[in-house]
Amino acid sequence: MSNLPPASDAVTLGVDIGGANLKYADTQGHVxxxxxxxxxxxxxxxxxxxxDFAAYPDSSRVVVTMTGELADCFxxxxxxxxHIVDQVCRAAKQCGWxxxxxxxxxxxFHSAAWAMEHVDLVAAANxxxxxHWVARRFAPQxxxxxxxxxxxxxxxxxIPLGDGRIATPSRTDFERLSEGSLVYLGGGRTPVCALVDHLDWQGRPVAVMREVFATMDDVRLLLGYQPSDASDCRSADGKPRDAFHAANRIARMIGLDHRTVDLETAKRLAKQVHDQARTLVAxxxxxxGGHGPLVVSGHCSDLLPTDIDSRQRISLPATLGEAVxxxxxxxxxxxxxx
Known part of the structure; x- marks a missing residue:
């Protein structure tokens, strides 16, 4: 639950279907x-x-957005x-919705039949x-x-915003990549080798291996931005998502392992990667361009550069709560x- 405005009697469930996560939020404040x-x-x-729908029995309307169509199984x-539209419709029908x-x-918002015919307008629309919501909600600021x-x-x-609207004509991933409003860098699945081509080791640069030995999950875990979870083995090497194994994965980027790289040294390697990620976002x-406020969302705001403090920030985690x-x-x- 979070500090949201009161909901009406009719409950709407919003669903965001990604390639790795399914996210839900209803108008009663449950997420x-x-x-x-x-x-x-x-x-x-x-x-x-x-x-998952079973957790939202009061919902009377389901609305969906997605990015999962980018998954390489398609x-x-x-x-x-x-495929996603068909699967969502099947699930809703099975629930009697x-x-x-x-x-x-x-x-x-459009029907399933419309979505099936206008796939390029529905794809990656989240x-x-x-x-759209942020531009409306914070229009005065x-x-x-x-x-x-x-x-x-x-x-x-x-996403550039202004006058209560989205201030960019770009709509597709290609257009957004071209203009720079989509940066394929995140705090989880991004491979370390996609961010740095070398790491400093004992005063000299060492080229990294161009393999997905470690990801930003490991970097952020080692630096304290993400909690450890030894039960989670969905890491680059299938080993637990804990500090020991994260350090070992980082070490492998330069051909070493836990026998020669201790935890504190691994943290120093991780900080180099984290700093580079921040630089790319900056x-x-x-x-x-622009000098207006930054509306900050997502769960990886530690990648937001620290040298843009002169710009006003509106924090969605602070406004809506971390979970929302x-x-x-x-x-x-x-x-x-x-």
Whole structure:
């Protein structure tokens, strides 16, 4: 639960279907995030959704946004969107719920049949849903312009806002990558070798191995930005997500291991990676320009540069609560629907 405005009697459930996580938020203030590797189990999506929907028995309307169509189990976005729409409809029907509605980058909600025919408007629309809600909710503060900075486990969204609307004509991932408003860098699944080409070891640079031996999960865990969870083995090497194994994974990036790299040394290696990630986010923000407030969302805000403190910040975790901010696009679609 969080400090949200009172809900009406009709309860809407917002669903954000990603490639690695399913996120839920209803208009009563309940939220949840469930890890689900869509790329490994695409045909199990309906079953997982049905199970998760059981936690929201009061919902009378389901609205959906997605990025999971990008999962590499799908040949293309068309196949991905159509598969996800079909699976969501199956789950809703099995629960006895009405037909779901799907958010598109035209800012509207549409039927499943429409979504099936307009896949490019439905694909990867969750950033637009969040930015749409933020632009409305903080319109007075953003009257002179601003920037939504949403840093998640996989990507960083940098969305220009102004006058109560999204201030960019870009709609697709390609267009957003081209303009720099989509940065494929996050605090979870991003491989270390995608961020640095060397690490300083005992006063000299050592080239990193171009293998997914370690990810940003390990970096943030070692630096205290993410809790340890020894029961979670969905790491780069399938070993527990704890400090010992995270340190070992970081060490492997330069051909070493726990026998020669202790925990404190591993932390110093991790800080180099973390600093580079912050630098890349800073460069992307600077390239977009602007001097208005930053609306900060997502659960990896430690990657936000520290040298832009002169800009006012509006924190969604502080405004809505940490749990809601983590599920912000699901929250947004639930509250955008009329």
């Amino acid at each position: 949840s995030s469930v890890e689900f590797p869509l790329w490994m189990r695409p045909d199990d999506l309906a079953g997982q959704l049905k199970s 040949l293309d976005r068309c196949v991905g969107v159509q 009405s037909s779901p509605e799907f958010y598109a980058v035209d800012g509207q 950033w637009h849903a969040l930015a 953003l009257s002179g312009g601003g920037l939504l900075v949403d840093i998640g486990s996989t990507t960083t969204d940098l 460069e992307a923000i600077a390239a977009l 901010s983590r599920c912000a696009p699901a929250f947004a679609v639930a509250h955008l629907v009329g």
